Amino acid sequence: MTNVGYIIAAYVITLGALALYGLHLWSRMRSVERQLTVLTADEGRHYGRQ
């Protein structure tokens, strides 16, 4: 590996890991928002029954 290879490896690994973590956060956010939408809809139905 030449020095250029080391430089590219360092940048690709670091930036790639940060991008993947960003995607992971986005996916978790969407998942918890969906869960909340379902729960609040259930809550609304529950109070609607009373």
Added chain:
Amino acid sequence: MIGRHLANGLGILALLAVLVGLYMAFFYAPADALMGDVQRIMYIHVPTAWVAFFAFFVVFVSSLVYLWKRLPEADRLAYASAEIGALFTGLTLIDGSIWGKPTWGIWWTWDARLTTTAILFVIYVGYLMLRSFIEEPDRRARLAALVGIVGFIDVPITYMSVLWFRTLHQPPSIQRGGSSMPDTMLFTLLLNVGAYTLVYLFFLVKRVRIESLNAIAETLVAEKAVHD
């Protein structure tokens, strides 16, 4: 709580800053007289290390606040910051190792700076594991806060290790007396430190929001169980 638009604005600003930082690292800053182009790894290695230290400082302060005031928000902030700090410490170890191979001829050595950084990584991965093992929220937050406070002791040790011990690792790039770097290199380094700090803040805002929404969802599930 920071609004969604403000958080997304912070994300766009962080992305732009990283792109400008990349441009400057490769096209504005000169190659190092001794190491050549491989020294450009510094513009990613030093910022990731700085963010890791800063993230653990946030864990330390939030943990103190949690133990003092018992605020769940402080616990959530500490948790979020520890996760991001562990990620940045891992990246510091990886890009440092990649820089070490062409510079020192080895990927790894049990040098004081490298060893204390590896210990730092283990401490905060342990912090995250501890949180996942304990079910009861108050006990989990209390024990995690203790680890967050005690674990922070390794941060100044890691920083000072290059001054206290004879090491392969170079001394801090920026010290109280100034910097030995030319202004173009220093400016590029500081801009990259700012850029990755913005990335950290963006991740932190998103990660804390996920924890807050999770807490609301858990409350709703508990309420639903009581009603049913």
